[in-house]
Amino acid sequence: MSLLEVNGVQKIYTTRLGGNKVQALSDVTFSVEPGEYVAIMGESGSGKTTLLNIIASLDTPTRGEIKIAGQSLGSIKEKDLAKYRRNNLGFVFQDFNLLDTFSVKDNIFLPLVLSGIKHEEMEERLTPIACRLGIDKILNKFPYEISGGQKQRTAAARALITNPQLILADEPTGALDSKAADELLGLFTEINDFGQTILMVTHSVKAACTAKRVLFIKDGRVFHQLYKGNLSDDDMFRRISDTLTVITTGGESNE
Amino acid sequence: MNNALYPKLAASNIAKHRKIYLPYIISSAVVCAMLYIMWAIHFDENICKLRGASYLTELINMGIIVIVIFSLIFLIYTNSFLMKQRTKELGLYNILGMEKRHICKIITFETLYSCVFGILAGIVSGIVFHKLVTLILFKIMKMDIQLGFFVSFKSILSSAAVLALIFGINLIFNIIKVYKANPLDLMNSARTGEKEPKAKIISTALGVLFLGAGYIIAVTVNDPLDALTLFFIAVLCVIAGTYCLFISGSISLLKLLKKNKSYYYNKKHFTSVSGLLYRMKQNAVGLANICILSTMVLVMVSATVSLYAGAEDALKQRYPSDISIEYNGYENQEEISKKITNAVFETSEENGFEILDFSDLKYLSFAAVLKNGDTFETDNTSYSSTFSVQTLCIVTADEYKSLSGENAVLKDNQVIVHSNGAQLGDSFNLFGKRYDIVRKADEFKDISNYSTVLADIHYIVVADESVLNDIDESQLEAYEGNASEINHQITFNLNGTNEEKIQLSETITSSVEKALEGESAHCIIESRSVNRNDFYELYGSLLFLGIVLGSLFLMVTVIIIYYKQISEGYGDRERYVIMQKVGMSDSEVKSSVRSQVLTVFFLPLVTACVHLSFAFPIISKLLMLLQLNNTKIFALGLAATAVIFAVIYTLVYSVTARTYYKIVRK
Numbered sequence: 025m026s027l028l029e030v031n032g033v034q035k036i037y038t039t040r041l042g043g044n045k046v047q048a049l050s051d052v053t054f055s056v057e058p059g060e061y062v063a064i065m066g067e068s069g070s071g072k073t074t075l076l077n078i079i080a081s082l083d084t085p086t087r088g089e090i091k092i093a094g095q096s097l098g099s100i101k102e103k104d105l106a107k108y109r110r111n112n113l114g115f116v117f118q119d120f121n122l123l124d125t126f127s128v129k130d131n132i133f134l135p136l137v138l139s140g141i142k143h144e145e146m147e148e149r150l151t152p153i154a155c156r157l158g159i160d161k162i163l164n165k166f167p168y169e170i171s172g173g174q175k176q177r178t179a180a181a182r183a184l185i186t187n188p189q190l191i192l193a194d195e196p197t198g199a200l201d202s203k204a205a206d207e208l209l210g211l212f213t214e215i216n217d218f219g220q221t222i223l224m225v226t227h228s229v230k231a232a233c234t235a236k237r238v239l240f241i242k243d244g245r246v247f248h249q250l251y252k253g254n255l256s257d258d259d260m261f262r263r264i265s266d267t268l269t270v271i272t273t274g275g276e277s278n279e
Numbered sequence: 280m281n282n283a284l285y286p287k288l289a290a291s292n293i294a295k296h297r298k299i300y301l302p303y304i305i306s307s308a309v310v311c312a313m314l315y316i317m318w319a320i321h322f323d324e325n326i327c328k329l330r331g332a333s334y335l336t337e338l339i340n341m342g343i344i345v346i347v348i349f350s351l352i353f354l355i356y357t358n359s360f361l362m363k364q365r366t367k368e369l370g371l372y373n374i375l376g377m378e379k380r381h382i383c384k385i386i387t388f389e390t391l392y393s394c395v396f397g398i399l400a401g402i403v404s405g406i407v408f409h410k411l412v413t414l415i416l417f418k419i420m421k422m423d424i425q426l427g428f429f430v431s432f433k434s435i436l437s438s439a440a441v442l443a444l445i446f447g448i449n450l451i452f453n454i455i456k457v458y459k460a461n462p463l464d465l466m467n468s469a470r471t472g473e474k475e476p477k478a479k480i481i482s483t484a485l486g487v488l489f490l491g492a493g494y495i496i497a498v499t500v501n502d503p504l505d506a507l508t509l510f511f512i513a514v515l516c517v518i519a520g521t522y523c524l525f526i527s528g529s530i531s532l533l534k535l536l537k538k539n540k541s542y543y544y545n546k547k548h549f550t551s552v553s554g555l556l557y558r559m560k561q562n563a564v565g566l567a568n569i570c571i572l573s574t575m576v577l578v579m580v581s582a583t584v585s586l587y588a589g590a591e592d593a594l595k596q597r598y599p600s601d602i603s604i605e606y607n608g609y610e611n612q613e614e615i616s617k618k619i620t621n622a623v624f625e626t627s628e629e630n631g632f633e634i635l636d637f638s639d640l641k642y643l644s645f646a647a648v649l650k651n652g653d654t655f656e657t658d659n660t661s662y663s664s665t666f667s668v669q670t671l672c673i674v675t676a677d678e679y680k681s682l683s684g685e686n687a688v689l690k691d692n693q694v695i696v697h698s699n700g701a702q703l704g705d706s707f708n709l710f711g712k713r714y715d716i717v718r719k720a721d722e723f724k725d726i727s728n729y730s731t732v733l734a735d736i737h738y739i740v741v742a743d744e745s746v747l748n749d750i751d752e753s754q755l756e757a758y759e760g761n762a763s764e765i766n767h768q769i770t771f772n773l774n775g776t777n778e779e780k781i782q783l784s785e786t787i788t789s790s791v792e793k794a795l796e797g798e799s800a801h802c803i804i805e806s807r808s809v810n811r812n813d814f815y816e817l818y819g820s821l822l823f824l825g826i827v828l829g830s831l832f833l834m835v836t837v838i839i840i841y842y843k844q845i846s847e848g849y850g851d852r853e854r855y856v857i858m859q860k861v862g863m864s865d866s867e868v869k870s871s872v873r874s875q876v877l878t879v880f881f882l883p884l885v886t887a888c889v890h891l892s893f894a895f896p897i898i899s900k901l902l903m904l905l906q907l908n909n910t911k912i913f914a915l916g917l918a919a920t921a922v923i924f925a926v927i928y929t930l931v932y933s934v935t936a937r938t939y940y941k942i943v944r945k
C-alpha cells in the first residue's frame with residue numbers, strides 16, 4: 025500500500041473580495057511508497073507549494089483527496105488536525121522556522137512537548153538524532169548564534185524526533201550556501217537510507233538530483249516524472265535540466 | 280526636486296501609520312488641553328480674588344509644573360517608540376536614493392503636522408472644556424460663583440509654547456537618529472536576534488530587600504509624625520524594589536521555572552515561560568513604570584477623594600460645636616464667664632436664634648513625659664524627643680458630671696482616666712503624689728480640640744477644685760514661664776442654615792469682643808461654619824488636582840500599554856505562524872499568546888494593588904495629619920478608586936487586545 029496517495033487534487037483560490045478565481049492546482053494525482061525520496065519540481069507559480077500545504081493539511085483541497093497510510097486527511101476533524109500533523113508529519117522549511125526564544129534543544133523538543141511526552145524520553149530520543157545530524161555540540165545555543173546550515177539541521181532534527189511517517193521539505197536548501205546545502209542533501213539521503221520517506225519541493229536541480237524520483241508540475245498538474253534508478257548524479261542532473269527546458273519552452277525545443 | 284513632494288509624503292506617512300500616530304497626537308492634544316485649562320484658571324483674575332484662592336492657585340501651579348515635566352518625558356518616550364517602528368521604512372527611503380537631508384525634511388514636516396494638529400485640537404478642546412471644568416471645580420469647592428465664558432490668550436500662548444518645545448526636542452532627537460544611522464542599520468534594526476537574558480541574583484536579592492524594607496516601614500509605623508518622615512523613604516524603597524524585581528526578579532523566577540525540567544517541558548508552560556522570558560527582558564522597565572504610575576494614580580486619587588469625602592467628619596472632629604469660645608488668664612474668671620455667656624445669649628436672641636447644648640467647662644492641660652509607665656515627669660530637660668510627650672487634661676468631678684452626666688464621687692488621691700493612645704496602669708505619680716485610678720472611662724467628650732493633637736492624651740478626672748488647684752500650682756512651679764493656665768471653654772450649637780450660622784458667628788464674635796473691652800488676656804472664638812468653607816476650599820482644590828493629575832497619569836499608562844501591545848504584536852506574528860506550522864493547533868497558540876498577554880498586562884496592576892494594601896497603614900496615618908481619622912472612608916475611597924481604575928484598565932486591555940490579534944493574525 026502507498027504511504028501517500030494524492031487523488032485528483034484541485035485547488036481554486038478565490039480572491040478575498042470574491043471576484044477573481046485562481047486555479048493553483050487543476051488535477052494532481054500521484055502516490056509515494058514507503059521509503060521513497062521524492063522531489064517535486066516546477067516553475068514559480070506552478071502550484072508546488074500549494075500542493076505541499078495541502079499534503080501538510082495546512083490547506084484543504086477544493087476537490088480530490090489525500091490519503092496518508094490509508095487515512096484520508098479530509099476525515100480528520102479540524103481540532104485533531106494539529107495533533108495529527110505533529111505525530112505523522114515532519115517539516116523542514118526554507119527559512120528554518122526556528123523560534124528565537126528557544127534554544128536549539130528546546131526547538132527540537134517543541135513537537136514532543138506539545139504531544140505531552142515525558143522529559144526523560146525526549147532526552148533519550150534526542151541523543152542519537154543530534155549525533156547523526158552533527159548538532160550535539162550546539163544544543164544549548166540559540167538560533168541567532170548558529171549558522172544557516174546548523175539551523176536547517178536543527179529544523180531537520182525537529183522534524184525527525186517525532187518519528188514521522190513522512191517528512192515534507194519546502195525548498196530546504198533555498199537559504200543555504202552551497203556547502204551547507206550539500207551537507208543537508210547528504211543528510212537527507214542518509215536518513216532516507218534508514219527508511220525515512222521524504223517528499224521535497226525544490227527549485228534546485230542539484231537538490232532534486234539526490235532524490236530517487238522527481239515529479240514535474242506544470243500548470244497545476246503532474247507533467248512528467250523521472251526515476252533516478254542507477255543513474256549517476258551527473259546524468260540525473262542532465263536529464264532534469266532537459267526536462268526543465270522542455271517545461272519552460274512549452275515542449276517545442278527538443279523534439 | 281519637487282518641493283511639494285515632502286509635505287505630501289509626510290501627510291501620507293501619518294495617514295498610513297495612523298495606528299501609531301493617532302494615539303501620539305491625541306495624547307499631545309490632551310496634554311495641551313490640560314495645560315490650557317490649568318493656565319486659564321491660573322491667569323483668571325476673578326478666581327485670584329476669591330477667598331481661599333491661595334490654596335487653589337498654589338496647587339494649580341504645582342499641577343502645571345507636574346504636567347509639563349511629565350508630558351515632556353512621556354511624549355519623548357512615545358516619539359522614540361514611533362521612530363523605532365519606522366526605522367525600516369526610513370532605511371528604505373535612504374536605499375531608494377533619498378539623501379539624509381531629504382529624510383529629515385520629511386520628518387520635519389511630519390513633526391510639524393502632528394504638532395499643529397495636537398496644539399489646535401488641544402486648545403480647541405481646552406477652550407470648550409474650560410468652562411465645564413471650572414464649574415466642577417467650584418462645585419467641589421462648594422463655592423457658588425457665576426463665571427462667564429472667555430478665552431485666555433495668555434494661556435493659549437503658554438500651552439502652545441510648551442507643546443512646541445516638546446515637539447522641537449523630539450524633532451532634534453529624530454534628526455540625530457537619522458544622521459547617525461546607516462541605511463543597512465535602518466533596514467535591519469528590527470531583525471537582530473535577542474540574547475536570552477541572564478538571571479541576576481544580586482539585583483533580585485536587592486529588589487526583595489528594598490521592597491521588604493518599604494513594606495515593613497509602611498506596616499509597622501505607628502505614629503503619624505513618624506509616618507510623615509518615613510513615608511518618602513518607604514516610597515523610594517518600594518520604587519527601587521519594584522524596578523529591581525521587575526527587571527531581574529521576574530527573569531530569575533522564570534529561569535528557575537525553566538530549570539525545573541518537568542515543569543518547563545509541559546505543554547502548558549513550555550511556550551509561555553520562554554515567551555515571557557523575552558517579553559520581560561524587553562518590557563520590564565515599561566511594566567515597572569506602569570506599575571508605579573498606577574500606584575501613584577491610585578494613591579493620589581483615593582487620598583484626595585477620601586479627604587474630600589471625610590471633610591465633614593474631620594470638621595466635626597476639629598470643631599465639635601458650632602461655636603467655641605476659649606479664654607484664660609483673667610483674674611476674675613467667674614465674672615468674665617458671665618459676661619461672655621450674656622453676650623452670647625443676648626445676641627442670638629436678638630437675631631432670633633436658639634442656643635443648643637450650651638456648656639461652660641473649666642480645665643487644666645499641660646504636657647508631661649511618661650516614665651516607667653507610671654510616673655509623669657515635668658522636668659524641662661526630659662523633652663528629649665517630642666514623641667514621648669503626653670498631654671494631661673484635668674477636670675474636676677463636677678465638670679465631669681456636666682460633661683458626661685455621670686456622678687463621680689472621688690477621694691483626694693482617686694481619679695477617673697480616659698487615655699487616647701498609651702494606656703496607664705492602676706495608678707500613676709504626678710508631682711510626687713500617687714493617684715489611684717478607680718475607673719477607666721470608655722469615652723470622653725472632646726475638650727478643646729485635643730483629639731487632633733497627635734501626642735497621647737490622658738483625660739483625668741480629679742475629686743474637686745482643691746486637687747485641681749494643687750496640681751495647677753505644682754505645674755506653675757515646674758514650668759515657670761512656660762506653664763499653662765486654667766482654661767475655660769464655652770461651647771454651644773446653633774439652629775439655622777450654614778449661611779445664617781456664619782453671619783451669626785460674626786455678630787457673636789463682635790459682641791463678645793465688645794463685652795470684654797478693657798480686659799487684658801485673650802479669648803479665641805472659633806466657628807465651625809466659617810471653617811467649613813476653608814476646609815472645602817483646601818480639600819476641594821486637592822481633589823481637583825488629584826483628579827486632573829490622576830487622569831493624566833491614567834492616560835499615560837493607557838498609551839504606554841497600547842504601544843507595548845502593538846510592538847509585541849509585530850514580534851509575535853512570526854512566532855505564531857511558526858508554532859502553527861510545527862503542529863500547534865490554532866486554539867493552543869491562541870491560549871498561549873493570551874496567557875502571556877494577560878500576564879504582561881495585569882502583572883503591573885496586581886503589583887500596584889499589593890503595594891497599596893501594604894501602603895494602606897502608612898497612608899491612613901498620614902491622612903490623620905490632615906485630620907482624616909476615619910480609616911473606613913479611606914478604605915472605601917481606595918477600593919472604589921481601584922475598582923474604577925481596574926475597569927478602565929480592563930477596557931483598554933480589551934481594545935488593545937483586539938488590535939493585537941488583528942496584527943498577529945494578518
